[in-house]
Amino acid sequence: MSNVQQPTAQASTPFTHGMSYFGALWPEHAHHGKRPAVQLESGRIADPSDAAAVYQCLLLADALRYCTLQVCAAKASGHPGGFASSADAYAALVMLGHTNIVTEVGHHAPGFYSAMFLDRSLEAMGIFTMEDFAQRYRERHGLLGHLSGAIPGLLAPAGPLGQGQHFALAGALLHPGVLFPVTIGDGGLGEPYVLSAMKHFHFAYPQVTNYLPVLVWNGFSQEHHSMVARMSNAQMREYWRAHDFDEVILVDAKDYDDVGQEGVFVDATRFSPEARLAFTAAVLAGVAKAAESALAGTHTAFIIKQLKGAGVHTTGAKAHNLHPADTLDSPTIRSALERHALAPEAWELVRENCVRAGGGPAGRTVVTEKVLELPPLGDFPLQEFPVGEKAVPSTAMGALVAWLGQQDRRLVVSNADGNEASNMKNINDALKIRHPIADPAYNQDPNGQVYEPLSEDACAGLAAALALFGGRSLWLSYESFAINGWPIVQTVGQAMAELRRRTPSVVCMFTAGALEQGRNGWTHQRPEIEAYIAAQMRNGNVFLLYPCDANSIQVAYEYAATSYNRVMAIIASKSPLPVRLTLEASRRALRDGAIAVAEAGAGSKGSIVFAVLGDMILEPVLALQEPLVRSGYRVRVVSVVNPRALYRPGDLPVDTVAEPDRHFLEDERFHELFDGDLLVAVSGGPATALEPVLQRARYGSLEILAWQRGETTASTGELLQLNGLDSAGMMERLRARGVEVH
Numbered sequence: 001m002s003n004v005q006q007p008t009a010q011a012s013t014p015f016t017h018g019m020s021y022f023g024a025l026w027p028e029h030a031h032h033g034k035r036p037a038v039q040l041e042s043g044r045i046a047d048p049s050d051a052a053a054v055y056q057c058l059l060l061a062d063a064l065r066y067c068t069l070q071v072c073a074a075k076a077s078g079h080p081g082g083f084a085s086s087a088d089a090y091a092a093l094v095m096l097g098h099t100n101i102v103t104e105v106g107h108h109a110p111g112f113y114s115a116m117f118l119d120r121s122l123e124a125m126g127i128f129t130m131e132d133f134a135q136r137y138r139e140r141h142g143l144l145g146h147l148s149g150a151i152p153g154l155l156a157p158a159g160p161l162g163q164g165q166h167f168a169l170a171g172a173l174l175h176p177g178v179l180f181p182v183t184i185g186d187g188g189l190g191e192p193y194v195l196s197a198m199k200h201f202h203f204a205y206p207q208v209t210n211y212l213p214v215l216v217w218n219g220f221s222q223e224h225h226s227m228v229a230r231m232s233n234a235q236m237r238e239y240w241r242a243h244d245f246d247e248v249i250l251v252d253a254k255d256y257d258d259v260g261q262e263g264v265f266v267d268a269t270r271f272s273p274e275a276r277l278a279f280t281a282a283v284l285a286g287v288a289k290a291a292e293s294a295l296a297g298t299h300t301a302f303i304i305k306q307l308k309g310a311g312v313h314t315t316g317a318k319a320h321n322l323h324p325a326d327t328l329d330s331p332t333i334r335s336a337l338e339r340h341a342l343a344p345e346a347w348e349l350v351r352e353n354c355v356r357a358g359g360g361p362a363g364r365t366v367v368t369e370k371v372l373e374l375p376p377l378g379d380f381p382l383q384e385f386p387v388g389e390k391a392v393p394s395t396a397m398g399a400l401v402a403w404l405g406q407q408d409r410r411l412v413v414s415n416a417d418g419n420e421a422s423n424m425k426n427i428n429d430a431l432k433i434r435h436p437i438a439d440p441a442y443n444q445d446p447n448g449q450v451y452e453p454l455s456e457d458a459c460a461g462l463a464a465a466l467a468l469f470g471g472r473s474l475w476l477s478y479e480s481f482a483i484n485g486w487p488i489v490q491t492v493g494q495a496m497a498e499l500r501r502r503t504p505s506v507v508c509m510f511t512a513g514a515l516e517q518g519r520n521g522w523t524h525q526r527p528e529i530e531a532y533i534a535a536q537m538r539n540g541n542v543f544l545l546y547p548c549d550a551n552s553i554q555v556a557y558e559y560a561a562t563s564y565n566r567v568m569a570i571i572a573s574k575s576p577l578p579v580r581l582t583l584e585a586s587r588r589a590l591r592d593g594a595i596a597v598a599e600a601g602a603g604s605k606g607s608i609v610f611a612v613l614g615d616m617i618l619e620p621v622l623a624l625q626e627p628l629v630r631s632g633y634r635v636r637v638v639s640v641v642n643p644r645a646l647y648r649p650g651d652l653p654v655d656t657v658a659e660p661d662r663h664f665l666e667d668e669r670f671h672e673l674f675d676g677d678l679l680v681a682v683s684g685g686p687a688t689a690l691e692p693v694l695q696r697a698r699y700g701s702l703e704i705l706a707w708q709r710g711e712t713t714a715s716t717g718e719l720l721q722l723n724g725l726d727s728a729g730m731m732e733r734l735r736a737r738g739v740e741v742h
Contacts, residue, residue, distance in 0.1 A: 248303065465492070507568045
């Protein structure tokens with residue numbers, strides 16, 4: 001009985017409708033094209049050395065190149081060159097049944113889309129023919145110019161270089177026994193952390209080897225030669241071995257060149273038919289060996305060395321992208337398409353192999369097309385700290401993280417700077433730092449759940465990728481350093497907004513706000529990341545949370561950890577601070593977006609409302625209340641906990657995101673909180689997250705007090721003073737506004 005899941009939708013028009021050219025059958029077709037080489041039962045070829053399998057792998061490589069070039073030329077836009085040099089390796093992976101493929105190269109998008117077109121995954125989008133494919137390419141509700149995880153069969157987004165390996169690592173960790181190849185361009189190899197991220201992961205998870213980096217070594221980057229173009233084959237092998245890849249398999253097209261091409265990098269599509277088949281046989285055998293090695297427990301990499309643009313309209317960096325003149329009528333485009341056009345019978349054979357590979361179309365069989373089953377959590381064991389006492393917010397949250405990790409042993413907590421530095425040692429005590437050296441003195445254990453590479457990119461990358469792939473994770477950082485890892489969270493957050501399935505939110509918590517880092521100087525005082533995240537709140541699925549104490553941070557983490565398809569960033573302190581809210585009040589504040597933590601005064605001289613972001617900054621604000629009330633003002637101090645809830649429904653594209661949150665604070669309650677004669681917006685960081693307050697509140701005048709710049713100081717008080725955020729500095733600004741204080 002076949003395990004292939006056939007698409008239910010059937011098109012009456014042949015999928016080849018709209019192809020510009022068809023070619024003649026190759027002479028080998030009579031012997032090697034009689035039946036599909038990919039077996040129906042297994043979803044893969046039986047023998048990589050079989051001549052029919054090699055021939056059909058070459059057909060698939062050319063089919064991928066043809067579709068890639070025609071779909072780009074149809075819009076005179078897109079990037080065919082990089083994928084073209086990897087098409088042979090991609091085809092080999094498919095023929096071997098390994099279809100859980102990710103990439104770090106967003107410019108390979110048209111090639112990946114071509115693979116999804118050939119295996120019928122795109123039929124779920126109404127794309128049945130080549131004409132449909134071309135029409136929907138680079139169009140809204142179609143196929144974006146860079147990979148989107150919303151496309152059926154594609155596991156993850158790609159665009160910013162240096163990120164793809166994280167998705168392969170996450171997939172391998174969550175799905176033992178499944179191979180996760182990741183294609184990496186030699187242009188992007190110079191991006192920070194690609195190899196070092198995999199090296200640290202290998203040390204932390206030595207038994208997890210079911211990911212396979214596939215280096216596409218084509219000699220060129222986007223506009224010039226790649227920086228590694230002059231390395232020898234031996235040097236490249238050693239480069240990967242230096243990053244602990246025990247098996248490095250390299251196939252160089254130059255070794256099979258029988259037409260005398262100049263240079264180190266050559267185009268295998270220019271070879272004679274016999275040499276082309278020999279090169280394809282070497283790639284197929286090499287990929288088969290690499291896949292078997294990786295699945296058998298050996299840290300393995302595969303390298304294909306072939307000139308960029310192999311088989312398309314030109315080569316080198318000039319093949320990277322098309323220009324307005326590169327249309328279907330262009331002589332160079334036409335010549336390339338004619339050269340690689342397949343006969344109708346060959347197209348049918350390619351289509352059947354792709355549909356069978358991996359057990360069916362990728363849009364139905366890859367791991368991210370199903371919701372990953374997770375252990376149930378039940379009620380969170382929140383600890384209610386008495387109002388008025390002091391408690392450390394980060395430590396309170398740490399206790400919940402420790403508990404959650406014990407309920408779900410697949411939870412990974414990542415932190416580059418160390419949990420102890422953020423007063424979250426209780427996480428390490430309970431879950432242990434994953435390290436090959438067991439040492440109880442440092443909470444190190446080979447099976448720990450705390451992942452601590454000294455790289456925010458590696459921390460954010462694995463945490464975000466695990467969430468996208470369906471697992472629970474948490475990225476902890478100082479807000480000062482979070483900017484180094486945030487781009488992949490931004491990428492994944494957008495992908496989550498587009499997903500057709502539920503997946504746990506990316507949860508982050510950033511401690512050591514600028515106000516806590518006086519002695520470390522400006523290098524540790526960079527709260528501007530809050531403005532970056534605040535701008536993303538308008539995406540519709542990004543939440544920036546400012547719990548004001550140890551009770552509200554527990555509620556915030558519970559809320560974040562039980563949400564789906566969102567980015568949840570929590571900003572909190574690691575210092576002991578007064579508890580201001582009960583758990584019940586904390587839930588109300590999170591739901592409404594804000595809560596009044598103090599209100600007093602008759603208001604004979606008017607009303608002053610403080611809208612405050614953050615926990616520590618509340619102290620100098622609250623110190624102003626007594627002298628202002630004594631002077632005749634009514635003073636309300638409002639802690640803004642969840643600013644996203646303070647927008648109006650029309651401000652955010654809520655209905656365009658997966659798992660939408662449509663709750664916004666109604667006008668009547670909003671104006672009860674924020675309306676006053678003078679509105680004072682206060683933030684210990686940037687004031688950007690207060691945008692929804694500023695645009696909705698009704699006030700006579702406005703004052704904004706926020707972070708200005710970092711400086712080396714001996715105390716928090718000094719730093720507040722330098723930024724005008726101490727009580728005296730705030731009072732001076734109020735007096736300048738005409739506030740009379742006795």
